[in-house]
Amino acid sequence: MEATHFSLAGALSALEEGLISAVELTEAHLKAIEAVNPQINAFITVTAEAALAAARAADDRRAQGEAGPLNGIPLAIKDLFCTQGVRTTAGSRILGDFVPPYESTVTKNLLRDGAVFLGKANLDEFAMGSSNETSAFGGVQNPWRRRDNQGVALVPGGSSGGSAAAVAARLALGATATDTGGSIRQPAAFCGIVGIKPTYGRCSRWGIVAFASSLDQAGPIARTVEDSAILLRSMAGHDPKDSTSAEREVPDFAAACHRSVKGLRIGVPAEYRLDAMPAEIQALWDQGIAWLKAEGARIVPISLPHTKYALPTYYIVAPAEASSNLARYDGVRFGMRVPGEDLKDLYERTRAAGFGAEVKRRIMIGTYVLSAGYYDAYYVKAQQVRALIRRDFETAFADCDAILTPSTPSAAFASGDKQDDPIAMYLNDVFTVTANLSGLPAMSIPAGLDAQGLPLGLQVIGRGFDEETVFTVGAAIERAAGFSALPQVMA
Template sequence: MHPTDFTIRGALEALGEGIVTSEALTAAHLEAIEALNPRLNAFVTVTAERAMEAARASDRRRANGVARPLDGVPLAIKDLFCTEGTRTTAASRILGDFVPPYESTVTANLLRDGAVFLGKANLDEFAMGSSNATSAFGEVENPWKRGNDDGTRLVPGGSSGGSAAAVAARLAMGATATDTGGSIRQPAAFCGIAGMKPTYGRCSRWGVVAFASSLDTPGPVARTVEDCAILLGSMAGHDPRDATSADRPVPDFAAACARGVRGLRIGVPREYRLEGMPDEIEALWQQGLAWLRAEGAEIVDISLPHTKYALPTYYIVAPAEASSNLARYDGVRFGRRVEGGDLKDLYERTRAAGFGAEVKRRIMIGTYVLSAGYYDAYYVRAQRVRALIKRDFDEAFRSVDAIVTPATPSAAFAAGEKQDDPVAMYLNDVFTVTANLAGIPGLAVPAGFDRQGLPLGLQVLGRDFDEETVFAVGTAIEHAAKLTAVPQVRAFA
């Protein structure tokens, strides 16, 4: 077995038994990054020397009998998480040379538990996108291919496309990611891996570059549901520096994966059957429900009547918050500066040069909906609808334990295929944005393939702070699916 083929659970067991060392694991992943990153572009920054030092320190701890929960596991860190002494760019020119003097809470928690950081993963600029095509550092390539077509580059999804591509291609065992409208679950589904958006407040946002503060949710991506549970156990926890961080104990998420689903009631929302949805998505959905039924779960039809308003609501709330958050990038305090004739000119030149087209588009949308005369008509109304969407889920969870839907409306599409149509791009989030608006946990699970051999995922949604049930249902789907196919572009294929 090659070191890059280990799951996180498998690696921890092998490390504990002395079958492999963290130094060997880390070296193998760095070798894979060196070989494949020029093609996939999954990493913006690779921290090879730091990673090897951390791996050797991990091996010393293990030899001394003081191993930590994640000791020696090589991870990729989405380049939205501030990492002390390591460049953090948010995939934007405006932060191209920014080196934070502090560590985000989530990454500090992972370091506390012994994880090894391989480098910073590429993403859509400021996490705004569904294809990883808006990065100032170039597009990321999905390691999966359509059949035998090696010539067509497919998108990995976004915004956490670098994280998902790195994990799928065996360049990292797991990765941090963030989900504002589907940015963990959509790339996970496109790349054939698992991705968990926990409940809003479960993981601290302190030290995570902000997009939309009431929606942004850090979480893990990994090759299995259990690996996501292991990572979330380290990433989560109360943080007094984040006013939205929940002061709740962190359960044993990994143990919950083995619970099973017997006796659970699984909701199927009728509003998620969209007109024109590919028949293979519908077939996979039905197959997933059949697997759960066979394991003893009861399938229940439910209604989430305000679902149809979710996308327009999201694309008012998220840009509004983005326009406010991104006002701090003015060329004065930190980040890129382009000199001007006066202060106003400096602001304009700096922001024009520093922000890409999609970020500018969302700032302008957000500024418009917050402007005098439109604030009540758009932003206030969107917040009211958001409350109704949350109420729909609260009502549903009175009668069901979890909800299962498709993760995406299609498999991964070709690079450039939808890039000229922002609305078509935004529709990729149609199944995922409701969980962000409601703040509930959502998990993408690889469950099958389309006719061209591309991975498709199912989504499991749960009650606030009930990630345990979500992991249990996701594990049942994963075990029933028994997927063994691997991407064509991967380490040591």
């Protein structure tokens, strides 16, 4: 097997058995990046020398019997995670030359466990987007192609499109990502891989460039359910530097992948059956239900009555928090600075030059809904509806152990298709935002192909801090689906 085609779990076994060294594994991935990244633009920054040095250190640790859980595993790091001494851009011009003097808690945990960082993965600017077309460093291309038109470039989903494209194209064994409204699960679905947004508070947000603080959550993207479980165990854990970090033990998520779903109650929400849902999305959902039923799970109809308000609620809460968080980019303390005649002029010129169109749009929406005349009508009302959405899930979970839905309303679409229609772009998050508003864990698993040969995903939503059941159900779907299709652009 080519070194870049290992699963993460398979690579760990090969390293342990001495079939390959960490240096050889890293060199293979760096070579793949060199060959494929110019086509898909998954990486903003490649740290080849540092990666090889880390791989040599990993081989030394293994030789001394001191290998950690991820020793020698090459990963891509979404360029939203601060990495000490390595440029961290958030996909924005305003942070184009920012080199953090500190390491995010999540990436520090991965380094502690022996991971090798290949570089920083591309993303929508400040994680604001569903297509990875808003990056100041150019859009990312999905490594998949349509059967009827191989020449059409497809989006990888956003905002973690670089992470998803890198893993799908075999440029990394796994990647860090973040999910504010679907930014792990949607790109995972579009790229035919696995992505999980853990419970809010499971992974520390410290050192991750903030978008919407009550919604942002870090999680892994990988090629299998077990691989994502292995990564999440290293990424997660309590962090006193993050006031929202949960003081909970981190379970052995990988062990949960081997449990049976027999006896589990799987909720199917009526409100997710949209009138305009494509027939193949509906058919895949029905197939997922049948798979779990055949494995001994019990299917339970449930209702999530406030689902129809989730998207407008999200697109009030998230921009409001973004407008507050992005106020720190003023050209004074760090990042880009465009000189002005006075302080106000400096602020205006710096932000006008540094922020892209989508970021400016969301800042303006957020500032509007927080303004004195509209705060109660919009922001307060959205928070009230958010509480109702959360209550819907609490009620539903009295009758079920996990919830099954589609991950996205379509397969990957062509680059540029929805760039001029923000509402059409925002509708890509219709199945994912509820988990963020409720703080619940949710995973996308590749489960089939559409008529054009593009991957489609199924989503499993679990109770808060019950990622283990999500992994159990996700692994059952993965086994039943037997998804083995590969993208056309890959190493």
